[in-house]
Structures are given as C-alpha cells and as structure tokens.
Amino acid sequence: MSLIFRLAGQRCNSQFLKNSNGLISCIRPVTLKATNVSPPSKEGHDERNMKLKRPQSPHLTIYAPQLTSLLSISHRATGIVLSGYAIGLGLGAIVLPESIPHYIDCLHEMGPAAVSFVKFSLSFPMAYHFWNGIRHLIWDTGKMLTIPQVYTTGYIMLAVTFATAGFLTVM
Amino acid sequence: MALALVLKKSLSVQATQNFFKTAIKVDSKRPFTQILSAIKKEPIKVCRESKFNTPKRLMSGDHGKLWTVERGVSVALLGMVPIALLAHNTLLDDVLAASVVIHFHWGLEANVIDYVRPIIFGHAVPKVALGLLYLVSISTLGGLIYYNHSSIGISNTVRKIWKKE
Numbered sequence: 001m002s003l004i005f006r007l008a009g010q011r012c013n014s015q016f017l018k019n020s021n022g023l024i025s026c027i028r029p030v031t032l033k034a035t036n037v038s039p040p041s042k043e044g045h046d047e048r049n050m051k052l053k054r055p056q057s058p059h060l061t062i063y064a065p066q067l068t069s070l071l072s073i074s075h076r077a078t079g080i081v082l083s084g085y086a087i088g089l090g091l092g093a094i095v096l097p098e099s100i101p102h103y104i105d106c107l108h109e110m111g112p113a114a115v116s117f118v119k120f121s122l123s124f125p126m127a128y129h130f131w132n133g134i135r136h137l138i139w140d141t142g143k144m145l146t147i148p149q150v151y152t153t154g155y156i157m158l159a160v161t162f163a164t165a166g167f168l169t170v171m
Numbered sequence: 172m173a174l175a176l177v178l179k180k181s182l183s184v185q186a187t188q189n190f191f192k193t194a195i196k197v198d199s200k201r202p203f204t205q206i207l208s209a210i211k212k213e214p215i216k217v218c219r220e221s222k223f224n225t226p227k228r229l230m231s232g233d234h235g236k237l238w239t240v241e242r243g244v245s246v247a248l249l250g251m252v253p254i255a256l257l258a259h260n261t262l263l264d265d266v267l268a269a270s271v272v273i274h275f276h277w278g279l280e281a282n283v284i285d286y287v288r289p290i291i292f293g294h295a296v297p298k299v300a301l302g303l304l305y306l307v308s309i310s311t312l313g314g315l316i317y318y319n320h321s322s323i324g325i326s327n328t329v330r331k332i333w334k335k336e
Binding site for chain 1: 242245246248249252268271272275278279282288290307310311312313314315317318321322323325328329331332333334
C-alpha cells in the first residue's frame with residue numbers, strides 16, 4: 001500500500017495532486033485483514049442440498065413430465081419388473097412346493113383372459129426394455145443424442161414396443 | 172500485492188494515463204513470471220493437495236472398465252434372448268440365465284446405489300442392501316440353472332405359457 005502511494009507521489013506532478021478532481025481524491029485506502037485459510041468443505045453436493053432443505057433436483061413434483069424423462073424412468077422400471085420375473089422363476093424353482101409347469105397348467109385352466117394378462121405382463125416389459133435398450137446402447141456410442149433425434153427415436157420405440165407386445169399377447 | 176484502488180469519479184484522460192504508468196512501474200518490479208516459476212517448482216505437492224481437498228462423495232462408485240463389459244453383455248442379450256427362447260436348448264438356457272442374471276444384477280446394483288444412499292439410510296443399510304442383492308442374484312442364478320436341468324427350462328417355460336390350448 002505504501003509503495004503505491006510512494007510511487008504515486010513520485011510519478012504524479014504537483015498540479016495533479018492539488019486538483020480536487022485529480023487522482024488522489026479517487027484513492028480510498030482499504031485495510032486488509034489477514035485471516036487463516038478455512039479448509040474446503042468436506043460435504044458433497046447432496047449433503048449440502050439436504051442440509052439447506054432444498055428440493056431434489058429435478059424437482060419432480062413440479063417438473064413437467066417429458067417424454068425424455070418418462071422413457072428413461074420407464075426403462076429402469078421395466079428392468080426392475082423383468083428382474084422380478086427372473087428372480088421369481090429362479091427362486092420359485094427352488095422354494096415352491098409344486099413345479100413351475102404345474103403352475104402354468106393352473107394358469108391355462110383359469111381361462112384365456114388370465115393367460116393374455118400374463119402374456120402381456122411378460123411381453124410388454126420385455127419388448128420395452130429390449131427396444132429402448134437399443135436406444136440406450138446407440139446413445140452410449142455418442143450418436144442420436146440431439147433432442148429431435150431423442151424424441152423421434154422415442155416415438156418410434158414406443159410404436160414398435162406396443163406392436164411387439166400386442167403381437168406377442170395375441171400370439 | 173493488494174492494489175486497492177476504487178475509482179469513485181470519472182478520471183480525466185491525463186489522470187488515466189498517469190495511473191497506468193504507475194501500475195506498469197509496480198508490475199515491472201515483480202513480474203508474473205516469478206510467481207509462476209515459484210509454483211512450477213513443486214508440481215507434485217500441488218497435485219497432492221488438490222487430491223486431498225476433493226470432497227469424497229457418498230453416492231456412486233467409480234465404474235471404469237466395467238461400463239464397457241456391461242454394454243457388451245447388453246448387446247449380447249439382444250441376440251441371446253430371441254435365440255435362446257426360440258432354440259429350446261438347455262445349454263443356451265444356461266447361457267441366457269447367466270447373462271440375464273449378471274445384467275439384472277448390475278441394473279439392480281445401480282438402483283441400490285442410487286436409492287439406498289448412505290446420506291439417507293446411514294452407512295450400514297446400503298451395505299446390507301447390496302449384500303442382500305448379491306445373495307438374491309447368486310440364488311437366482313443357481314435356481315435358474317437348477318430349473319434348466321431338473322425341469323423344462325426357461326425357454327420351454329415361455330413356450331408353455333404361449334402354448335395354444
């Protein structure tokens with residue numbers, strides 16, 4: 001600070017100092033207080049937001065449903081459903097008192113509506129996860145990622161999925 | 172060097188020129204290259220500090236190479252599912268069971284990591300949940316392979332459901 005003033009005094013001529021509109025009237029001394037450096041915060045993004053009671057981002061309860069987000073969460077949901085089927089078959093084969101074919105016979109005895117319901121329940125998540133999975137794999141290669149492309153492939157995928165699931169249900 | 176100059180009023184042209192002269196004189200006594208060379212002397216120390224100062228997130232693990240393997244299994248499943256369901260072969264049923272189980276295990280693991288977070292459930296519950304998932308996945312794989320060999324198998328099960336009466 002003193003260096004500035006000293007240099008200013010050397011450099012600036014006297015008429016400049018006397019002038020009330022000159023440089024000196026424009027200088028305001030500022031006192032800087034030295035403090036210890038505070039360590040960086042250890043809390044992450046989510047910890048901070050929870051502490052501040054901020055809503056989750058995206059704020060799903062006020063966020064408009066979009067095709068992009070709905071197809072994404074549906075992919076996960078159908079994946080969970082299909083996982084449930086696989087787990088049910090695998091564990092059911094071990095723990096159920098009767099064999100699995102026995103239960104399928106029981107299903108057919110219940111009538112065509114029940115069979116169609118089961119067929120759709122099996123084929124729709126499978127078709128959805130299959131076709132949308134192709135979309136995700138294409139994205140993983142870095143292609144088809146613009147918003148118009150995402151919407152176009154999304155609608156195509158939905159059409160193909162419902163066609164596949166409908167065909168497999170009535171088959 | 173703290174240059175604390177607050178310009179309250181508009182300066183005349185002469186004053187501006189004088190100010191910049193002064194500033195250049197101050198800078199020439201301590202050029203920036205000196206400051207930069209002082210940092211360059213200890214690059215390792217700088218790296219270490221930045222590593223330790225990075226806050227550790229309690230959310231997701233690092234997947235790394237596993238990502239590529241996951242995609243490989245996903246692509247393989249696109250072919251495996253139709254082929255195995257149409258072929259009605261015990262070996263293909265076993266391969267289907269193994270690839271399906273590893274695929275859904277990774278998927279459910281991502282779910283557990285995303286939703287059963289330490290920030291919400293504490294440190295114990297997520298570990299228990301992940302352990303349970305491993306138990307379920309391994310049991311399912313064992314159950315499906317047992318089913319393929321002791322009963323009609325996966326593909327014939329699907330065919331039986333779709334069978335016309």
